[in-house]
Amino acid sequence: MTTRRRLLGLGAAVAAGSVLAPTPAAAAYTTRIDPARDYGRWQGWGASLSWWANVFGRNSTLADLFYTTRWVDYYDHVLPGLGLNVVRYNLGASMRQPAWPGGPRMVTSPNIPAFRQMQGYWVNWRSADPANTRSWNWSNDAEQRSMLRMARDRGADLFQMFSVSPIWWMCKNHNPSGAADGSDNLQSWNYDQHARYLAIVAKYARDRWGITFDSVEPFNEPSRDGHHASFRAEGCRISATAALPAQQRVIHHLRRELDTRGLSDVVIAASDEMTYTGANRTWDRMTILDTRPLIGQVNTHGYQLTDDGTARSALYRNVHASGKRLWQTEYGEQYEHGLYLAYRLALDMWRLHPTAWCYWQPVDGQVKDEESGTKLSWGLLKATYSWDRTTKGGTLGEANPYPGTDRYVTNKYFVLAQYTRHIRPGMRIIDSGSKSTVAAYDALRRRLVLVTVRGNTPQKVTFDLSRFRTVGSVVRRRVTDAAPDYRIGRQYAVAPNPPLRGKQLTVDFSANSIQTIVIDNVRP
CATH class of the missing domain: 2.60.40.1180 (Golgi alpha-mannosidase II)
Structure with a gap:
């Protein structure tokens, strides 16, 4: 081939x-x-589903490209499949239907497009029984679930469910993009409800979807200052300080809810902070309420681009000393050549020593580079998404790619293939x-x-x-x-x-x- x-x-x-x-x-x-x-032992390579799967989740060619090592026809190219085996499923927070006829509705950020709104399942707080059709809508999020199943059928074997925001009605302002002032937005009386939601979906996925989540993560960049009511994506600030140990309380609730449903084998992962320094700080705070024993895996994002390795090393030492496994669960940037991806991946492996490494959105569109003003792509493969606020949509490829680049595929796709196709799970x-x-x-x-x-x-x-x-x-x-x-x-x-x-x-x-x-x- x-x-x-x-x-x-x-x-x-x-x-x-x-x-x-x-x-x-x-x-x-x-x-x-x-x-x-x-x-x-290397556990594997992965990516988050989220936005791209919300639009292209029924595309079997993309599933072949990401979750097999076959050579795959893609437009006028034949590409090497990346062989990803780690799948991160984004449990949705958004829902357009009201809590009940004439009841409260979700408040939507004026800047979030429909393709970035991930549908949830728990319609309202009246019943926690997943069989109650007035409180649960299991037909939502069909596209992301389609890609989840196709990944499994092609050999993906590690599944993680993560929450970017609690479902909208658990938020103080009913807005799953954040509070108006960027402060904590999860209502304290919904700490246990958020945990219950995660556990119910994990159980339902095992029983009805044939998907066993190895781990569940209740937060995503929870200490980030950028989660606010006009944010361009979903997000929620959830503190982990001694004065407000919200993360710790949710984790205690989550362990109990998982165990109650016979999911004692499902690991709690936390807290997916945006930087290595932030992840280290939050892990230190997990001694509050004696929360560390309940966490089986520490996740971190890789957006601390100026780190010379010291923050990575400090996080590794801290987590390793606690006997926990460590994953780098999200990395992305807009430079299509892939050199920076290789630099940072190599530095992660040299200093952070994760046992899994994940890209953020493998199919993404153009963004404007703040320094040069040029438009480049965050994705491994390119797409053009609709920024309509009510109807999600998109097409593969870019009509006007950055000069010197391909319309459909970024060079960093091939850079990542140099690692993922040869360093395999179990090595x-x-x-x-x-x-x-x-x-x-x-x-x-x-x-x-x-x-x-x-x-x-x-x-x-x-x-x-x-x-x-x-x-x-x-x-x-x-x-x-x-x-x-x-x-x-x-x-x-x-x-x-x-x-x-x-x-x-x-x-x-x-x-x-x-x-x-x-x-x-x-x-x-």
């Missing part, structure tokens, strides 16, 4: 295998791969000796995978494999160019295998590129 694949010509596209204008090479260096330093993440390289070992297949990102100068890198007892041979190598000027030639392209000399492997890296090297018959 690889011979059928069309390279996406980006800008003044260069032929596959060629390089950009010559630049001085950085000094060569050697990095030692150490299998004895093991950061745990062990081991020490690579370098913040530029992610190293993973598959004990069953005796396979070593090395993925390295190179910056704005060429460089020769030697991988020292002397700490392995035996080293076989390189079985494949792939490369993706990721130049910030979008002069990109190779996209997940096969490259000649470099020779192994004993237990030394020396590889030439061109500027702004990502390489994946797979070596078989490796024994620690």
Whole structure:
């Protein structure tokens, strides 16, 4: 299938295998791969459903692209499937129908489009019985549930349910985008109702949808200041301070509600703060009300872009010392070349040591870059969404893509494929000796995978494999160019295998590129 694949010509596209204008090479260096330093079993790669699945949730081609490793026809391209196995399901907070005929209605932000309003199920507070059709509407959110099922059918095996906001009638102002002043918006008498809602849906999903949620997360960026009544998305501030331990109280309620419904095996994840520093601060506060023992997993988002690694390291040490697993559950940015994605993913693996890593919206539209004023795409694949406030809609692709980029696919799709298609669930993440390289070992297949990102100068890198007892041979190598000027030639392209000399492997890296090297018959 690889011979059928069309390279996406980006800008003044260069032929596959060629390089950009010559630049001085950085000094060569050697990095030692150490299998004895093991950061745990890799659980997998994923993405949130949410907005894109709210519009395109019945599209089986997208399901093939994201949840298989097959080569998939996509418009005039043939793309490598990403092989994601982690699915984050957004439990909706919005509903257009009134609580009851003539009853209260949801208050809607004047700036939120319909495609960003995720439908909920619990119509009103009159009955917590999910069989009561006057209080529950299980036909809502059909598109997101469709993609959830297609992901499962294609092999996805880790499912997490998360809440961006409590359902609208639990909010103080009935607005699931936030309070007018950005303050806490979950009514205190609904702490237990919010927990009950999560548990009821988790139970219903297991019994009726055939989906078992491994974990449930009651919050999403709950300490963020940006959740307000005119926000362009759903959101809710929920504090975790000693003076207002709202998060902690919800978590206590949630553990009880899950256990009551026979879901004691479902882990509570918290709190998905926006930054590593915020996640660390919130985790420290989970000692309040002795809440830490109830949390099985710490989630964090990856939007602290200026972090040099210290905040990541601090969070890892704090969570690891508590014996909890750690996930990076949301990352995204608008630069289509993918170089920044590779930098930050590598830094996450080097300092944060998560056991799963997730992108935010794999299908997204153009946004205006605040610095340059140009419009770029947050997605791995591109879409044009309707910003109508009452009717959700969208089409795949962009009519006027950024100069030098493709209409349908961003280059960072291929950058992410360099990692997701080769570092697979069940492998062990081991020490690579370098913040530029992610190293993973598959004990069953005796396979070593090395993925390295190179910056704005060429460089020769030697991988020292002397700490392995035996080293076989390189079985494949792939490369993706990721130049910030979008002069990109190779996209997940096969490259000649470099020779192994004993237990030394020396590889030439061109500027702004990502390489994946797979070596078989490796024994620690």
